[in-house]
Amino acid sequence: xxxxxxxxxxxxxxxxxxxxxxxxxxxxxxxxxxxxxxxxxxxxxxxxxxxxxxxxxxxxxxxxxxxxxxxxxxxxxxxxxxxxxxxxxxxxxxxxxxxxxxxxxxxxxxxxxxxxxxxxxxxxxxxxxxxxx
Amino acid sequence: xxxxxxxxxxxxxxxxxxxxxxxxxxxxxxxxxxxxxxxxxxxxxxxxxxxxxxxxxxxxxxxxxxxxxxxxxxxxxxxxxxxxxxxxxxxxxxxxxxxxxxxxxxxxxxxxxxxxxxxxxxxxxxxxxxxxxxxxxxxxxxxxxxxxxxxxxxxxxxxxxxxxxxxxxxxxxxxxxxxxxxxxxxxxxxxxxxxxxxxxxxxxxxxxxxxxxxxxxxxxxxxxxxxxxxxxxxxxxxxxxxxxxxxxxxxxxxxxxxxxx
Numbered sequence: 510x511x512x513x514x515x516x517x518x519x520x521x522x523x524x525x526x527x528x529x530x531x532x533x534x535x536x537x538x539x540x541x542x543x544x545x546x547x548x549x550x551x552x553x554x555x556x557x558x559x560x561x562x563x564x565x566x567x568x569x570x571x572x573x574x575x576x577x578x579x580x581x582x583x584x585x586x587x588x589x590x591x592x593x594x595x596x597x598x599x600x601x602x603x604x605x606x607x608x609x610x611x612x613x614x615x616x617x618x619x620x621x622x623x624x625x626x627x628x629x630x631x632x633x634x635x636x637x638x639x640x641x642x
Numbered sequence: 643x644x645x646x647x648x649x650x651x652x653x654x655x656x657x658x659x660x661x662x663x664x665x666x667x668x669x670x671x672x673x674x675x676x677x678x679x680x681x682x683x684x685x686x687x688x689x690x691x692x693x694x695x696x697x698x699x700x701x702x703x704x705x706x707x708x709x710x711x712x713x714x715x716x717x718x719x720x721x722x723x724x725x726x727x728x729x730x731x732x733x734x735x736x737x738x739x740x741x742x743x744x745x746x747x748x749x750x751x752x753x754x755x756x757x758x759x760x761x762x763x764x765x766x767x768x769x770x771x772x773x774x775x776x777x778x779x780x781x782x783x784x785x786x787x788x789x790x791x792x793x794x795x796x797x798x799x800x801x802x803x804x805x806x807x808x809x810x811x812x813x814x815x816x817x818x819x820x821x822x823x824x825x826x827x828x829x830x831x832x833x834x835x836x837x838x839x840x841x842x843x844x845x846x847x848x849x850x851x852x853x854x855x856x857x858x859x860x861x862x863x864x865x866x867x868x869x870x871x872x873x874x875x876x877x878x879x880x881x882x883x884x885x886x887x888x889x890x891x892x893x894x895x896x897x898x899x900x901x902x903x
Contacts, residue, residue, distance in 0.1 A: 538734055539899040559888040561895070581895065586761070586777060586882030615898050 540609040540619040547607045548578060548618070555598040559584040564598060564620070566606065580606050582620040583633060592631050602626050680808055682772065682845055685881060686873040687762040693870070705760055706731045706828040708753060708855065708869035719832050719862040726830025733829065736900075742830070743823060747779075747886035749800035751824025752817060752839060753855050755781055756871065758828075764881045772806055772813065777881045785815050792818055798835050800824060815841040826857070834861045849875040 550568030562582040567575045582588055598604070603626055608618035622632040692699040693710060703710045715723060727733075729740035737745055744750050750758050758778040766773045770788035775781075785806040793803050796819070803819035817839040826833050840856040851873040858866040 538730075539901075559884060560892055563895075579895070579898070584884055586884060589882070590879060611899055613899060613901050617895070617898050 539611060539613075540617075541612050542609050542619075544610055545607055545621070546610050546618065547605060548580075549603070549605045550578065552598050552602040552604055553577070553600055555600075557585060557588070557593065557595040557597075562588055562593070562620075564604075564606070564623075566604065576616055578616045578618060580608060580618045580620050588633075591633060597625065597631075680811055680813075680845075681767065682765045682813065682843060682851060683767055685762050685764045685876045685879045686851055687876050687879075688756060688760070689872040689874050690760075691872055700732070702732045702829070706757065707831070708757070708827050708857070709867065713831060713857070713867050714864045715831070716862055716864055722832035722862075723830055726825065726832070728825075728829050731829045737896075742825065744825070744886070745889075747889075748823065749781065750778070751800050751820065751826075752783065752802050752804075753841075753857075753869065754825055754827055755783070755801070756853070759884065761884060762876055762879055762881065772815075775881055778884050779886050780881075780883070785813075787813075792816070798822075802837075802839070811844060813841075813843040815839075815843065817841070832862055833857075833859045836861060851875070 548566065548568040550566035552564060552566050554563075554565040556563045556565075561584065564580040564582070566578050566580065568578055570576050582593075605624040606618065606620065607622040608620045611617040611619075620633055622630060624630050688705075690701070690704045692704060699710060725741075727735045727739060727741045729735065729737045729742055729745050734740075744754075744758070749755075755776050755778065756763075758776070761777040763774050763776045766775065770786065772785040772787055774783040774785070776783075781801065783801060783804055785804040787806045787808075789807075790805060792805060796803070798819055798821040800821060800823065802817040804815050804817040806813050806815040808814070818837075820833070820835055820837045822833065822835040822837075824833070825831060836859055838858040840858075842854045842856075843851060845851045853871045853873060855869045855871075856866050857863065857869065
């Protein structure tokens with residue numbers, strides 16, 4: 510994963526966990542599936558990978574301050590079956606993302622739908638696609 | 643043989659039996675577009691359709707377990723089930739505290755492989771074998787249809803020893819020879835090395851296959867019980883790569899998502 514000049518909290522996350530011996534696949538219970546939120550922002554990085562693809566975006570909060578967010582999707586096979594490719598997003602793209610927020614209030618979301626710069630929408634159905642992953 | 647009519651009848655029956663087998667193979671090799679009922683070829687994905695409209699079903703019931711209702715566990719099995727610490731599902735624990743063998747990338751076994759991550763499988767039929775290739779970690783099941791019996795002189799295995807035969811338009815698969823190191827499903831129902839599965843696979847339409855699995859394990863379950871699944875054909879899909887060890891290296895979200903931050 511390319512290391513970017515993240516905010517201090519995310520930088521600490523990378524250094525602390527990159528050598529952790531834990532097996533790290535977390536269940537979907539980390540996200541509140543009863544809540545939906547939408548972010549409009551600028552893509553800073555897109556990792557199309559297993560087990561979870563990750564979209565990193567900068568989005569303004571309600572006070573207009575830019576915040577870094579990470580939006581988590583699914584693995585490569587599953588996402589490719591609903592139209593995703595490794596080239597579908599690049600740094601600088603303006604996107605609108607709807608998803609389930611992290612339960613612990615951190616700047617993380619589980620992807621449900623994205624509107625690409627072209628206006629095209631790509632969606633992941635909730636229970637159907639995430640169950641068991 | 644002394645009785646000529648009996649010998650003739652026997653010969654006719656033998657010819658019919660052989661040609662039925664050949665017919666099934668030949669018709670099956672024409673591909674999904676002209677699929678016969680004895681051709682299970684294709685990429686299939688387990689449907690999350692609820693069994694009925696009686697009520698709403700949780701995704702855990704539809705995707706994490708083999709049946710909606712609890713299976714008929716013995717006291718031994720109940721104790722094992724209560725000690726299971728799955729990393730996903732309604733009773734999930736953090737991954738580092740899970741005792742799920744799959745969380746350490748051990749094989750899921752059968753029938754759990756069918757549930758693993760909601761991922762598809764591909765069925766390929768070749769002479770003497772039906773081969774199932776699972777997208778999850780590329781596990782393979784070989785179902786021998788060449789008339790052999792179960793192996794008697796090999797140690798137990800993770801995925802069992804499968805033999806199959808066609809009964810009309812149903813492939814009946816008999817599997818024994820399991821070790822006891824796997825869970826039956828994603829939430830931790832146990833089994834012993836006496837587990838005996840009988841699966842019935844039937845292509846009910848071009849796009850739909852049903853798999854009924856009878857689970858028999860007297861030390862774990864008080865009677866045999868059956869899991870019904872429906873599979874949907876996915877003709878545009880190809881089996882991709884999902885590697886369990888990629889989970890192991892995926893630590894970058896763990897800290898960010900831990901509860902109570």
